[in-house]
Amino acid sequence: MPARDPIEAAAFAVDAADRARRRALRYLNVFRLILGGLFLVAGEALGLGSESPRLYLVAVVGYLAAVLSLGFPDAVRRLGFERVVTLLALADIVALAAIMWVSGGYRSGMPVLMMVMLAGAGLIGEGRMVMFSAALATLAVLVENASRLFGGGQSVEFLQVGIFCAGFFGIAAIARLLALRAQANAALAAERGVALAKQQAVSAHILRDMQDGVIVVGARGRVLHANAQALEMLGLTRAGDGALDGLALADLDAGLEDMLQPAVGEDGRLMRVGAAGRLLRCRRVQGDRGSAAEGDTLLYLTDYEEIQRQLQQIKLAALGRLTASMAHEIRNPLSAVTQAAELLGEEKRADMQARLVRIINDNARRIERMIRDVLALGRREQTMPEALRLAAFVREILDARVFREPAEAQLYELAIDPALTLAMDRAHLHQILDNLLSNAARHASGAPGAVRLWAEALPHAKVVLHVQDDGPGFDEAMRAHLFEPFFTTHPKGTGLGLYIARELAEANDATLALAPSTPGADFILTASQQP
Structure with a gap:
């Protein structure tokens, strides 16, 4: 359903309140017609008009004529709704007072019907008309009883008459208060309707755009x-x-x-x-x-x-920049290889030949690592995440490193709950941790437990793994460029290790970051416990 315009909603609320008042007036007019018809048909049986049947008939017929003439929609259009309500209320008081006058006074029950009519007028009318009608009914009852007391010498119970007169004002006041409360509720509903219409319009606009x-x-x-x-x-x-x-x-x-x-x-x-x-x-x-x-x-x-198309465009642009950077980075080790190969052909000494061969091998491995890291970018999206037992997986990586470098046997301290799992691609996690451990071992002091690995579970089925060393750490200038490609502090490094590690982490819906303001370097890998 389309959202209603706020101005239209306010007009609709006001129109709904006006229709409710008109409907209530029609119901009250139906009650007046039934009451007038009952007076006309069964008045004598009810003991009404006994003191002056002709005047009684004139009052009843006049009342019915007034209700019929003012009850048609044409009367509302000609005179206005408020005037019609006022005239009908006056007709009620005048007709019931006349019937009471010729039917034995307040004992005829007309004051009770006056209260009913005052209540109806109070619920429909506005302004001071309701209290004016109550005053008019009070005046009519008091004058009628005074005339009986002084004109015919009949006894009058002024206590009951006073109760009726007080009841007129009480009923009128209560009805008016109820009407005001209803109007206030209608105004509040209209205000909230406008606010709701505005909110619906905003929501519809948001959903559409x-x-x-x-x-x-x-x-x-x-x-x-x-x-x-x-x-x-x-x-x-x-x-x-x-x-x-x-x-x-x-x-x-x-x-x-x-x-x-x-x-x-x-x-x-x-x-x-x-x-x-x-x-x-x-x-x-x-x-x-x-x-x-x-x-x-x-x-x-x-x-x-x-999103993938946009990422592909970004990746292609980054790949262009990466290719240009690689051409520059490969030129240096390639020049060293070429120069060492030329000198090797001229050199006759065995020790110098061995040194040149070592230079060639080191730079060739450097080029190979650089190409391997770049190829890892191409395999970034080929993830096969699984729930890995984190402690056992890290222990395997540490054992492999110690096998290659026995001097690192006492370097690592492992504190991971064996029950913790981490959802990542096995090969990706192996490459990430190998890069982090290589950096940590290079910068750590070398003391036993200088590189500490520990993990903890987080809310929402997350787990965080720390790789922390006791080295000098990184200053603010280095932190800003730490994960950029080809940024390195090692003379023989490619500058792609941390960059590739973070890319692989993001490919597995994980994050890799450097903890702020900690002694040494503390890299934090955060991932889900289950794929």
């Missing part, structure tokens, strides 16, 4: 709302934002019910759904308890293919 698709699913799997972006992503050709409203996801035969599976949580999941089979990131958010959306499910759809 946002890039993500939004589907609201009810408790029984039926679609309550879906914006146009969601229809486009799912490959549905129906027109209009409300095209899916009332339909069940399972009936669309496009695999959409898979989005309601528990595996699709608030963190999202990549899925190919819909008739178009597009790759979407689906997030499922359940309505909060006690809210208006309780029991409903919100599905947020993000076009991941578009």
